[in-house]
Every structure is written in structure tokens, then in C-alpha cells.
Amino acid sequence: MANIKSAKKRIKVIAKKTLRNKMIKSRTKTAIKAVVTAVTDGNKEAASAALVRACSTIDRACSKGVYHKNNASRKKSRLTKMVNKVGA
DSSP: OOOSHHHHHHHHHHHHHHHHHHHHHHHHHHHHHHHHHHHHHTOHHHHHHHHHHHHHHHHHHHHTTSSOHHHHHHHHHHHHHHHHHHHO
């Protein structure tokens, strides 16, 4: 355990940030799962609606610094490809 006052504070701050990042990641994963479920069911309309929600959630996570911009872009691209294959 840390003895220095600033180190103790850093432990508290890191714990708070870790919890925030976990919440954001969980919300994003849930949105992605909704898209995947709609795609596997073959429901184009539901998949498109879920894709819009998932993309905005991913963008929000990216702006908060939870995901790198390339990682967020890759996730959105893969989801979009999945949804586009349903229509074809």
C-alpha cells in the first residue's frame, strides 16, 4: 500500500476512472451485441436502427478516450459491413 499522500490520491483517482471506463465499455458492448443479434435474426430494419445507436455509443466512448479513434472506426466499419450483408 502507498505511504505517500499523492500516491494514495492517485490510487483513488485511478479507481474512479477505471469504473467509469468499465461502464462505458459495457454500454458499448451491449449496443454492439444488439446489432449482432439483429443481424443473426436477419432483421434489416432492427439491425439498421441498432447500428445507429451503436455507432453513436462508440463515438461517445472514443471522445471520452476509452477507445482509440482507429479502434472505434474499425468497430463501426465491421458492424456496418455486417448490416449491409443482411440486405444483400
